[in-house]
Amino acid sequence: MKTANVKIHDNVVLLIPVGIFVVGQVGVLVGEWDADHFEIEFVDVHGETIGFAAVPKADLLRLHFSPKAA
Numbered sequence: 001m002k003t004a005n006v007k008i009h010d011n012v013v014l015l016i017p018v019g020i021f022v023v024g025q026v027g028v029l030v031g032e033w034d035a036d037h038f039e040i041e042f043v044d045v046h047g048e049t050i051g052f053a054a055v056p057k058a059d060l061l062r063l064h065f066s067p068k069a070a
Contacts, residue, residue, distance in 0.1 A: 011063040012040060018053045026063065027053075 006012065006029055014025045021027075021042055031039035033054050040060070042050045 006038070006057075006060075006062050011065075012038075012060040013063055014040075014055065014059065015061055016059045018055050018059070020051065021053060029060075 008029055008031070010029045012027055012029055014021055014023055014027070017023055025042060027040035027042040029038050030041045030052070033039055036058075037054045037056055038060065039052060040055050041052050044050055
């Protein structure tokens with residue numbers, strides 16, 4: 001699963017379009033709906049919320065901003 005070990009406030013990217021959000025859209029995991037869906041918040045370049053979407057876990061990829069420690 002692409003979303004293994006994700007937790008609240010992790011940055012994720014969409015692998016499929018969801019509503020008004022496109023493939024590659026970056027968001028933040030803000031909640032868990034059920035066993036199969038996360039609630040994602042999407043913001044603009046100014047940090048203002050654009051919207052929220054319930055996204056299937058399998059359609060998200062967790063982003064990493066630094067390499068894993070050795």
